[in-house]
Amino acid sequence: MLHKHLQSLQSKHGALLATNFYNFETLKGIIQSAAAADSPLILQLTRSSIDYIGLKTAVQMARATLREYNVTGWIHLDHSDSYDLIQQCLDAGFDSVMIDASEKSFDENIAITRKVVLLAERYNAHVEAELGYVAKLGQSTAMTGFTDPQQAMQFVEATGVHALAIAIGSAHGFYTAAPKLDMNRLTAIRESTNASLVLHGSSGIPSDMLREAILRGICKINLATEIKNIFIKTLQDQLRNNPEIDLRKVFPPAIEAVSKLVGDKLQTVKTVQASA
Template identity: 65%
Template sequence: MLKKDLVMPKSNMIKKLREMQETNSSLLATNFYNYETLRGIMKAASQLNQPIILQLTKSSIDYMGLSVAVNLAKSSLEEYQVEGWLHLDHSVSYDLVHECLDAGFDSVMIDASEKPFEENMDITRKVVELAANYGANVEAELGYIAKLGQSKEKTGFTDPAEAKYFVEQTGINSLAVAIGSAHGFYTQEPNLDIQRLSEIRAATHIPLVLHGGSGIPGSSLKEAIKNGICKINLATEIKNIFMQTLKTSMAMNEDIDLRNVFPSAIHAVSRLVEEKLEIVKS
């Protein structure tokens, strides 16, 4: 049910993440890929009356078009009366960051983590200077967090001392840390380095971000939140449950009306996001 009579005040995302930091809480950040996945996410956030971060990558922006994707996100937040923000996930391009800020994004991530340390700092500092004109949150990444197709055997955890220097030199608002998570599916249960996370938290004093939230047990997520994680990214599980449900539904009937076929997959996304929101809010 939509709560159209409820006015949800929206705070600046920088301030919201600081609030999460002060209360040992976290926001769930969910990637969406089309109208259907977005609707599933919004129904869950509305049902539980929980704030949500909606994330777009360059691939999703290329697929939907920037203005369409932004309008979908903003109109959905308004329709469902959910406090939420739009975030650019894993941009390696300063120009794309600029485009997204002009389009109304509340937050951007510049990911130069695969570049040399000094180069990572340089481009991140430029994005921070740019984003200040928009009052937007800037997230960066330090350390090795395996992306899709990259080896999960390789390690390169975030060093607390490097993180402290990086934060001081760039002025970022939030930092994605490498503590044992990875993007995509895990071949075995991930073992998060909570001690390292605690040390990074003490050294940096800014909200920390956990990428690769898909497949991490709820108990591990809660422990990470207690030790400084203020934003948890969820992407792979959303794509997977949507497509698996859709494949099952299509295999069971020959209906060509997508309006009859998609709802089961939308509902599956909603159930997943509700489960994650319950973990985060607890």
């Protein structure tokens, strides 16, 4: 089960990379790098990616690719605010789901998350929630709402959630200023709860900062923006002033770019555990 794997990693100062995929090409690039590094990882889908690919197609494609490359992996629903979508994903065979009620009141977040935890128990599935303000795409990064360690303890105890995405200074999308994570807050949260701690918004965070976050208790690192960015930028370069119409020739460089990016991130994660 994913929960036990994350807990084991956390106790050893290790982490899993959780990568969003958007089509077959980004999925292939991710899995190729995981196979080359002999690293397990989490494959994540958002509602928009599910709507684009199709729920059953996305799950079957992910499972088939994991088998083909002999990679250990889990399929996770990222940032869902819908109980119905969560149930659909669990029925489709997802290993893990995230309920994001972080913009609700503390009590509402607890109630909604607890409901999802009870649902997921029927599927023996892993549940992640979020506490605090981690700016989403288009939201202000100037706002603050860092996770309070005492509230984190209360939240995990009240909901029974397995993993907690915390707000310590990261944001979704690219950063307009150098990111700065509140490492002391992270340590305090880790001391207050045994939940698996998750860092969202890792795109653009320097490797040394990610390593320190892992050493202080982060055991799941989400990567999304950098994946779609490098895929599209590489594809744009391939298509610029290029008469080629065979997608089987223009896609591979973009796939390789994704593979190199994810490979570098996996190496960052692996070196932490090796040196701990």
